[in-house]
Amino acid sequence: MEMRQSWYRAADTRTSRRTYLTQRLTPETAAKLRKMTEECNREGGLNMRFVEHGEELFQGLKGGGMLRGVPSYVALAAPKSLAHRQEKLGYYGELLVLECTAMGLGTCWVSGTYDHNGCKEQIRLTGDEELSAIITVGMVSPEKSLKEKVVSVAGRRRKPLSDWITPSQGLPDWVVQGVETARKAPSAMNSQPVQMRYESGAVQAFVDLPEGVHGLDLGIAMAHFELGAWSAGAQGKWKPGHNGYVFEL
Numbered sequence: 599m600e601m602r603q604s605w606y607r608a609a610d611t612r613t614s615r616r617t618y619l620t621q622r623l624t625p626e627t628a629a630k631l632r633k634m635t636e637e638c639n640r641e642g643g644l645n646m647r648f649v650e651h652g653e654e655l656f657q658g659l660k661g662g663g664m665l666r667g668v669p670s671y672v673a674l675a676a677p678k679s680l681a682h683r684q685e686k687l688g689y690y691g692e693l694l695v696l697e698c699t700a701m702g703l704g705t706c707w708v709s710g711t712y713d714h715n716g717c718k719e720q721i722r723l724t725g726d727e728e729l730s731a732i733i734t735v736g737m738v739s740p741e742k743s744l745k746e747k748v749v750s751v752a753g754r755r756r757k758p759l760s761d762w763i764t765p766s767q768g769l770p771d772w773v774v775q776g777v778e779t780a781r782k783a784p785s786a787m788n789s790q791p792v793q794m795r796y797e798s799g800a801v802q803a804f805v806d807l808p809e810g811v812h813g814l815d816l817g818i819a820m821a822h823f824e825l826g827a828w829s830a831g832a833q834g835k836w837k838p839g840h841n842g843y844v845f846e847l
């Protein structure tokens with residue numbers, strides 16, 4: 599997927615939104631998101647589904663009542679046989695999030711607080727597929743609701759750059775901009791589990807337990823890093839390495 603300046607700008611303004619307006623997405627917006635989901639699936643070998651009418655999944659207190667009025671969502675599913683499934687879903691899912699943000703929509707990554715079985719039924723998940731999480735999508739008011747503010751306060755603090763990358767001094771500008779963009783990425787419970795290392799002109803990125811939710815966090819941070827580096831003029835791609843992933847120019 600080609601990087602876009604609008605996504606880089608969106609990384610700055612994105613924040614998880616958990617209260618949605620009652621309006622549905624316009625047919626044009628829904629068509630755009632469906633198309634991008636299909637493109638990501640083709641490129642990544644994924645089976646993500648854009649569910650335009652997903653209201654039922656969050657009705658009442660389903661999913662613990664953390665999210666309200668969700669009209670649509672992207673279900674992050676992939677073949678069980680696909681290697682690096684979690685990182686790929688994280689990477690492409692976050693590009694979708696940034697596209698939504700650029701279009702003025704609200705989003706939230708949700709791996710825990712939703713009705714997993716209800717979702718599997720709604721998207722007709724097959725026995726060969728695994729569902730890792732969903733991304734809620736919808737119109738939002740410019741300001742967060744009081745409830746959203748309370749939930750967000752707990753989870754928006756970011757670790758300093760020196761906790762993300764070793765060494766943290768004397769780094770080229772593209773690496774600094776990559777890490778700064780990765781720092782803005784969402785992560786499950788805001789745990790920011792990704793570690794990076796700069797060595798011999800390349801960046802490695804890894805997490806403990808990539809098979810779980812941290813694999814999603816890693817893919818999300820990789821998408822942000824690539825965007826930041828690209829915006830600083832450094833074009834590179836992530837490739838699987840011995841330990842995690844390697845970003846080379």
Ligand SMILES: Cc1cc2nc3c(=O)[nH]c(=O)nc-3n(C[C@H](O)[C@H](O)[C@H](O)COP(=O)(O)O)c2cc1C
Binds near residue numbers: 616
């Ligand atoms: C993989 C993943 C799973 C998440 N799961 C949930 C969830 O189940 N419920 C929820 O309310 N937020 C969830 N979040 C949102 C995080 O809490 C949020 O991204 C983090 O607190 C940082 O806040 P921000 O997104 O506003 O920058 C998840 C985020 C990620 C990346």
